[in-house]
Amino acid sequence: MIGFIKKDLAMIKSNFKFLALLIIVYSFMGVLGxxxxxxxxxxxxxxxxxxxxxxxxxxKWDAYSATLPDGRKNSVKAKYLSTILLVLVMTILTTxxxxxxxxxxxxxxxxxxxxxxCGTIAGTLLVLIFMxxxxxxxxxxxxxxxxxxxTFGLIxxxxxxxxxFDISFSSKVLEFLENYxxxxxxxxxxxxxxxxxxxxxxxxxxxxx
Amino acid sequence: xxNVIEIKNLCKKYDNFExxxxxxxxxxxxxxxxxxxxxxxxxxxIKLILNIIKENSGDIKIFGLDKKYDKKIKEDIGVVxxxxxxxxxxxxxxxxxxMKHMYKNWDTVMFNNYLEEFNLPTNKQxxxxxxxxxxxxxxxxxxSHHPKILILDEPTSGLDPIARVEVIDIFQHFIxxxxxxxxxxxxxxxxxxxxxxxxxxxxNGEVILSKTxxxxxxxxxxxxxxxxxxxxxxxxxxxxxxxxKYEYDVLVSNKKEFRKKYNISVIDKITxxxxxxxxxxxxx
Numbered sequence: 001m002i003g004f005i006k007k008d009l010a011m012i013k014s015n016f017k018f019l020a021l022l023i024i025v026y027s028f029m030g031v032l033g034x035x036x037x038x039x040x041x042x043x044x045x046x047x048x049x050x051x052x053x054x055x056x057x058x059x060k061w062d063a064y065s066a067t068l069p070d071g072r073k074n075s076v077k078a079k080y081l082s083t084i085l086l087v088l089v090m091t092i093l094t095t096x097x098x099x100x101x102x103x104x105x106x107x108x109x110x111x112x113x114x115x116x117x118c119g120t121i122a123g124t125l126l127v128l129i130f131m132x133x134x135x136x137x138x139x140x141x142x143x144x145x146x147x148x149x150x151t152f153g154l155i156x157x158x159x160x161x162x163x164x165f166d167i168s169f170s171s172k173v174l175e176f177l178e179n180y181x182x183x184x185x186x187x188x189x190x191x192x193x194x195x196x197x198x199x200x201x202x203x204x205x206x207x208x209x
Numbered sequence: 210x211x212n213v214i215e216i217k218n219l220c221k222k223y224d225n226f227e228x229x230x231x232x233x234x235x236x237x238x239x240x241x242x243x244x245x246x247x248x249x250x251x252x253x254x255i256k257l258i259l260n261i262i263k264e265n266s267g268d269i270k271i272f273g274l275d276k277k278y279d280k281k282i283k284e285d286i287g288v289v290x291x292x293x294x295x296x297x298x299x300x301x302x303x304x305x306x307x308m309k310h311m312y313k314n315w316d317t318v319m320f321n322n323y324l325e326e327f328n329l330p331t332n333k334q335x336x337x338x339x340x341x342x343x344x345x346x347x348x349x350x351x352x353s354h355h356p357k358i359l360i361l362d363e364p365t366s367g368l369d370p371i372a373r374v375e376v377i378d379i380f381q382h383f384i385x386x387x388x389x390x391x392x393x394x395x396x397x398x399x400x401x402x403x404x405x406x407x408x409x410x411x412x413n414g415e416v417i418l419s420k421t422x423x424x425x426x427x428x429x430x431x432x433x434x435x436x437x438x439x440x441x442x443x444x445x446x447x448x449x450x451x452x453x454k455y456e457y458d459v460l461v462s463n464k465k466e467f468r469k470k471y472n473i474s475v476i477d478k479i480t481x482x483x484x485x486x487x488x489x490x491x492x493x
Contacts, residue, residue, distance in 0.1 A: 003310030
């Protein structure tokens with residue numbers, strides 16, 4: 001599996017300069033106090049990882065990887081792990097930068113930074129959770145369209161629900177969420193990741209190239 | 210002789226193509242040339258052997274093991290597929306770094322030596338390589354984990370004559386170790402005439418011939434005869450015939466017997482190209 005991770009990371013190394021530039025832009029905007037774009041870096045790192053599927057598809061790598069020892073399983077495992085790795089590294093990096101920037105701006109809000117960090121990890125991993133099985137099943141091109149339609153659909157449905165239904169939680173529910181939000185988030189994301197990974201693995205094990 | 214690949218009654222059905230009861234064996238320490246026109250079923254058979262597509266029925270055993278031992282089997286197989294398969298933004302160095310974790314027996318020194326031998330740069334992206342260079346890199350990668358079988362789908366296509374000779378030399382060197390075997394599909398049948406021990410010919414999804422190369426080239430022949438002479442030939446004494454402008458080409462499986470029976474002296478030695486053309490285009 002390490003071999004597949006190395007291959008995926010080697011494929012995105014040309015994007016590292018772009019990510020480094022984003023970090024500089026982020027730091028600059030943060031120091032100026034213009035806006036918080038800390039979520040963008042991890043999100044873009046997922047998109048960068050998704051681009052490796054395009055290279056794989058274009059060069060028919062998947063058929064070859066199926067000829068390698070345990071190639072089908074390891075290629076899926078590696079895609080998930082390298083994406084998670086990249087998201088975590090990027091999030092930790094932006095979080096450290098957030099602390100440094102707020103120190104210089106004399107406005108450290110630890111709780112806010114940590115909540116942003118957790119939200120960013122959960123949000124970006126959700127992209128992976130829903131996208132990867134779709135990519136493995138239908139290919140990268142169709143999955144891209146699916147992602148666009150899905151996101152657009154969710155926004156519309158969410159908007160309609162908020163507009164037409166009066167959604168309110170009891171104070172007990174809100175209190176529970178406030179106390180256990182992080183734990184709920186972690187358990188939910190890890191469970192979804194596992195389910196998503198298992199679905200992808202099953203698709204690839206059955207796939208003919 | 211021990212067989213490293215045994216295929217029995219292999220079937221695979223697609224909407225527009227069917228592989229029908231394909232059977233053949235690859236004996237240890239030999240090279241088998243797998244020939245047939247485009248779309249005959251060579252790549253499908255190779256993909257089935259490599260377990261990257263699933264058969265509808267039939268048995269495949271590699272080293273005497275079935276698919277349950279897929280991981281173990283694949284440690285000992287070197288592969289070149291018909292299409293290029295390395296992401297072209299990688300460099301040979303990246304491939305080395307990845308492959309050494311993918312194969313237990315990956316040999317970095319051997320890989321680098323081959324790169325040097327073939328004048329392949331280590332740090333340039335594959336997208337800057339010519340088609341021939343890409344093919345060489347694929348062959349080098351297939352060889353660098355000390356496989357016991359090489360399964361190669363059109364490995365010499367796109368190579369210039371010099372590179373083809375270099376590659377064929379490497380295949381011959383590989384086979385010097387009698388534990389090693391090669392299954393090689395190719396359109397360039399002259400290469401196979403040089404190196405193959407066995408020839409398996411597939412047409413329209415069916416194996417129509419699987420013999421030693423010597424048996425084929427020594428015994429088979431093409432009888433050149435007139436229409437009148439052809440009419441005298443018993444149908445059971447030839448395999449297929451092809452009508453040309455001025456003469457008939459008749460494929461026979463035993464030149465000596467034929468010569469004894471008929472008074473026709475012009476029997477040409479057969480080439481694999483002749484064999485393919487007459488088997489596919491000929492009539493019965």
